[in-house]
Amino acid sequence: MNQKSKNNFLKKVLFTLLGILISLNSNAQKFDKYFPKKDLTTVGVYYYPEHWDESQWDRDLKKIAEMGFEFTHFGEFAWAQLEPQEGVYDFKWLDKAVAIATKYKLKIVMCTSTATPPVWLVRKHPDVLATYEDGTKTDHGSRQHASFSSNYYRTYSMKMIEQLAKKYGNNKNIMGWQVDNEPARFLDYGADAQQRYRNWLKEKYKTIEALNQAWGNSFWSGIYSDFSQINIPLHKEWGMNLHSQLDHYRFADEETATFLDEQAITIRKFASKDQWITSNYRSNYNESFVGMSKELDFDCYTRYLVYGGSLGTGSQGYRLGDYSSIGMSNDFFRPLKGMYGCMELQPGQVNWGSINPQPMPGTVRMWLWHVFAGGSKFACTYRFRAPLYGYEQYHYGIVGTDGVTPTPGGLEFNQYIKEMDMLRKNYDPKAGLPNDYLKRKTGILFNGDNVMGIDLNKQTREWSTMGHFLKYYKATKSFGAPVDFVRDTTNFSRYPFLVVPAYQMIDQKMIDKLTLYAKNGGNLVLSCRSGIQNRQGHLWEAKFYEPMWNLIGSQIESYDLLMPQSPGIIKFDNQEFGWTSWGDLLKPNKGTEIWATYGSEFYEGTPAVISRNLGKGTVTYIGVDSKNGDLEKQVLRKLYQKQNAPIENYPEGVMVDYRDGFGIAVNYSDKIYEINLPKNAKIIIGNKAIKTADVLVWKY
Secondary structure (H helix, E strand, O other), rough: OOOHHHHHHHHHHHHHHHHHHHHHHHHHHHHHHHHHHHHHOEEEEEEOOOOHHHOOOHHHHHHHHHHHOOEEEEEEOOOHHHOOEOEEEHHHHHHHHHHHHHHHHOOOEEEOOOOOHHHHHHHHHHEEEEEOOOOOEOOOOOOOOOOOOHHHHHHHHHHHHHHHHHOOOOOOEEEEOOOOOOOOOOOOHHHHHHHHHHHHHHHHHHHHHHHHHHHHHHHHHHOOOOOOHHOOOOOOOOOOHHHHHHHHHHHHHHHHHHHHHHHHHHHHOOOOOOOOOEOOOOOOOOOOOOOOOOOOOOEEEEEOOOOOOOOOOOOOHOOOOOOHHHHHHHHHHHHOOOOOEEEOOOOOOOOOOOOOOOOOOHHHHHHHHHHHHHHEEEEOOOOOOOOOOOOOOOOOOOEEOOOEEEEEHHHHHHHHHHHHHHHHHHHOOOOOHHHHHHHEEEEEEEOHHHHHHHHHOOOOOOOOOOHHHHHHHHHEEEEEEEEEEEOOOOOOHHOOEEEEEOOOOOOOOHHHHHHHHOOOOOOOEOOOOOOOOOOOEEOOOOOEEEEEEEEOOOEEEEEEEEOOOOOEHHHHHHEEEEEEEEOOOOOOOOOOEEEEEEEOOOOOOOOEEEEEEEEEEEEEEEEEEOOOHHHHHHHHHHHHHOOOOOOOOOOOEEHHHHHHHEEEEEEEEOEEOOOOOOOOOEEEEEOEEOOOEEEEEEOO
């Protein structure tokens, strides 16, 4: 490259970096306008005026304000009340509710009602109802029963949303908009979905020959001669083409994302610039539509932890939930657009789980602090009044079935709100993050395609893709590391450590990007299954993983999968760890260090974990998925220590994060844990010895 070319290249790099900085600063300014830094966070609660006698609205909204809530949430399931007949709109009742909320200085999140279309719409246009794989259709009476792939539904929904936006787009008390409610990937098999899928494939592949090649249709006589021959794949049918299934997931995710975008575009035509637009997701990490909508200002999540699902930590852990659940949601959603909120946080006992126990006293407050710890700008809960009828009977609210008496969760929300007032008085806008905290900052690379691709073809029932991610996530959080789930487009150089779990489908561009990251001083960790396929989900026409060999400093000769009754052994630093689900058989190059070996099977003594220097950085390959994650944790510990990154040793169930000049620790474990605070720390809330379901907040 001559000097002129070098100068042009440097100019391009500088302009790119400048663009990124301007974009980041613009986003930061936008978020600060919506949510002033000095407020730290704000707290809200859902209210459904259409569920209660109009004479009670004033009492209820006054009570919401008296309990310290700063905003409420209207309209997400009210389409039938807002448009009782086609083209006939009734906003009088909502106007009254908005006026009462305004009287009590409550801001409002206004919602679109696309999760619950009215019966007149689905009876007149039954084609808007989604069709299951077996040909049966959804019907009125549930929610999320309309198809995002219905052309009529997509078009008609915007008419309702336009009327709502015209009515409230310049109302200064409307702080923002939520489009839909807990949108999901629905695999619709209706006629519109079928045609839209074919159109999507044609746009993606351009020619039928390109599709045949990508799907490997030479196999089992799968060749198509025209896009019109392609049907939506049957996911429950044995042997269905895996590549077609993956494309169908991609299509369905894009249908969800673009439906939300269309709503946001419609609202923005009439909404004030001071009003933000978001949606609330269910933290389904295997569904790629989460974060895909470009028109949303930021993304929010819903979190319920006690419902008979996770057993948590210790004998009573089922009353607190999985300690990584909120943390992972924080660290997953925050990097998507630079900000996040929790739109729905469990207020107490729920009704829809497999078993619905009471949360342990203090747990709801602890969850609130955990949401805040990750950087959230707000927390909201479903719902103020416990429902008396409908599918969600027995679901707790902030007040009980009498509509007046605060529930235990309601009292804990009130306590948190008062504590947040105390925190605001101690806020220092100049405070940064601790240096030791930043030195262990870690990115975890997440690619939805890879998650979906692996889950379509696990090769062993012992494998859990999200369980594999959790092993690395829980390990890094036990070190007290700040973690971001990053995407392919992220600038990896921001992170001293980058973990790449099971990145199955890869291309040379990504291999080069990871190589450059390490050469420039980054510490790269890859796990088993990384790079065994190309981006089309095909195995390489080469030896196993061969394009990865130069990066990891080793050949990978094969892999093994064990039976659950015959677990294998990994030996690492005089310790033994069990495994069954996936083990790569490595043949490292000269100069690559062997950190762990297989301790059983016919390949006993061969390498299982390796590490090498690459340029100014390192590359570590953990070629096996251990039974409970202890091996991954110990390998990461060794790496961080070798790089002189100061790390903590928090036990399972204890999570610690920093933001805005404060340290926040929460304890999901069944044991008291004492935090080692720096001498200059000022405790704001709690004690150094944190009890189960308790919180410690300090200023550093």
